[in-house]
Amino acid sequence: MRHVIVGASAAGLAAAEAVCAVDPSAEVTLLTEEPYPPYCRPLISYALAGEVPHTLYDLPLRCADRIQVRTSTRVLRVDPEEKAVFLKKGESLSFDRLLLATGAVPRLLGMAGEDAANVFGFRARADAEAIDREIRGGARTALVLGGGLVGVKVAHALAARGLEVTLCIGSEAPLSQVVNPEAGRRVAEALEEEGVAVRTGYRPSALVGGEDGRITAVRFDPPGEILRCDLVVRGKGVRPRTELAELLGFGDRDGIPVDARLRTPLPGIWAAGDVARTFDVAWQAPRVNAIWPAAVEQGALAGRNMAGGHEAYPGSLAMNSVKVGRLHLVSAGITRPPEGPYEVREVWDPAAGYRRVVLRDGVLVGAVVIGTDGRPGPDRTGLLIAAIRRGDRIADLPFDPLVDRISWSGFAFGRKTGGHEPGGYQPPRPAGG
Ligand SMILES: Cc1cc2nc3c(=O)[nH]c(=O)nc-3n(C[C@H](O)[C@H](O)[C@H](O)COP(=O)(O)OP(=O)(O)OC[C@H]3O[C@@H](n4cnc5c(N)ncnc54)[C@H](O)[C@@H]3O)c2cc1C
Structure with a gap:
């Protein structure tokens, strides 16, 4: 049985290993357009900050002798009748079972100048390395646009590298999708203590270019102000990478729909990870949960099912963890x-x-x-x-x-206790106390 997996990250890698574990005779090909073998994406901000060694990046591949990993290999389209994927390199690969584990990409600002050499998304190891080159080349000031988790992480990393960093947020506080404004303001204070200037109510309206085609400043309306910069990082969230699925007639900005066994509407094709709209246990509805552990769980389950299993996915739960000072x-x-x-x-x-x-x-x-x-x-x-x-x-x-x-x-044991401190069960503290 030939298994082709598009995407060699959390979901794709877990799927490849699961297929190998269930079916020792399976042929597994793992494709990624990135130039690197599988690596740990959540570490890229810490690597940029210089807080983790590069050796931590690489993900070990179990049954490496039975999985063919092809880097720098982009899939352009899938032919479900012919059961083949067509590569940018002009080649095609046939499959019996296919997994779409194509993940997500950063949202664009939708502004002229976004493709300038010093404007970055922050999703891939290549983004972190390109920003690192800018810093080594003398960049001193950075604007991070967007105060979500990735924006906060990258702002921290840039400050740790000694840059003058301004985190520009349209809403009234960072992490507005996650916490209330009061708690968000505490996060802003902690960022400021780390050397990140936080500007709230700042919405980018134009990227201002220099003569060399690089961006030298960003205009914000409101409040009608221009901030100068050596580099810009977009932190406006991500969207599922559904282009292959859309060519097949399913998938949209909310991800690829899958059933309980993570099968797409087309026989022989599964989807998992940040691209897949799976059952969410909190919302009790299908939803993309773009987090690493969910991608691993889904990839492993899809892999076992591709190898002949009939498991149902119990559902995922959105979870995030971030340290700010x-x-x-x-x-x-x-x-x-x-x-x-x-x-x-x-x-x-x-x-x-x-x-x-x-x-x-x-x-x-x-x-x-x-x-x-x-x-x-x-x-x-x-x-x-x-x-x-x-x-x-x-x-x-x-x-x-x-x-x-x-x-x-x-x-x-199902009883209230005093926990780690003597003195018995403590009543709730008053709100705002
Ligand atoms: C800075 C940052 C910090 C994060 N921190 C955390 C964290 O603390 N905790 C957490 O749980 N999650 C975190 N995440 C999210 C986590 O990284 C993702 O949920 C996880 O990587 C999703 O894995 P995936 O396999 O679904 O997709 P991805 O990791 O996005 O991988 C998709 C792969 O598919 C490949 N691909 C796509 N299309 C094609 C194509 N047409 N042809 C060939 N290859 C293709 C891409 O090259 C890529 O390698 C973080 C993400 C970022 C960017």
Whole structure:
């Protein structure tokens, strides 16, 4: 059986290894247009910052002797009747089973000058390396456009490299998709402590070019101001990379639709990872969850099914973790609920940090935890995430998620305890305290 996998990252690699584990006679070809063998994408900002060694980048490939990895190989189209993929290099490869694990790409600003040599997305190792070359070439000031998780991470990295960095955000605080403005402002303060200037209410309206075709400044309206720069990084989020699927007649800006076994509408073709619209346990609806662990889970399950299995995907949960100076933020599930049967409870405590839980008809569907001591309190956060994944009712929890201390044993045996500190169960702290 010939398995062709487009995309050699979290989902593609997990799928290739799963196929090999189930079917020792399978032929597996893993294709990526990137010039690198599989690497750990979430590390690119830390590598740019100089905080992780390059050896951490590379992902080990199990059963490497049975997986053919082809780098710098772009797939242009798929012919589902002929069962072949057509490569930019002019070649075609036939398959019995195909996985689309094409991931996502940064959203564009939609402005003239975006293709200038000193304007970057921040998605790939090549982006981090190109920015590194700019810094080594003398770039001193950077504008990061967009205050989502990637924007915050890249701003941190550039500041760590000694650049004068301004994070320009259209909304009133960073991470506005994840936390409320009050908590977002704490994140902004932590960024400022790290040397990142944060400008809120700044919407880019034009990239201003110099004579050499490079961008020298960005105009913002509002507030009607021009900021000079040596380089620009777009941090406007990502969109699923669906172009191959769209040529096949399915897939759109919300990803590739798949069934419970991660099959696309066409027989013999699966999809997984940041490109796939799979079941989301918090929303109880199909949704792309663009995170590494979900891509690995989905890739592995798709691989087992491609090799003959019939497994159903239990669903994914959005999760994010980011460290900004002394703050460590972890979020899971629905953090900014729409109008409807939702209730938000939150506590900000200067010592213990911030907690927000989102309930739908009394069921936990989302949470945000910000630890202020540089640690997220992984035990507590892990408990909360497990409860959201299971869809626990808040009234049935053996702990109060807005309370600081929760012990593993109390959770495991279904009773409230004093956790790590003597003195018994502590009541919730007052909001805003
Ligand atoms: C800076 C940054 C930080 C992140 N931090 C975290 C984090 O802390 N935690 C977390 O869970 N997630 C994080 N993520 C997200 C995580 O990296 C993604 O969820 C994960 O990489 C998705 O894996 P994937 O295999 O679905 O797709 P991708 O990693 O996007 O890989 C898709 C692959 O497909 C290839 N491809 C696409 N189209 C074609 C084609 N036509 N022909 C050939 N090859 C093609 C691409 O070259 C690419 O190699 C971060 C992402 C970034 C950019």
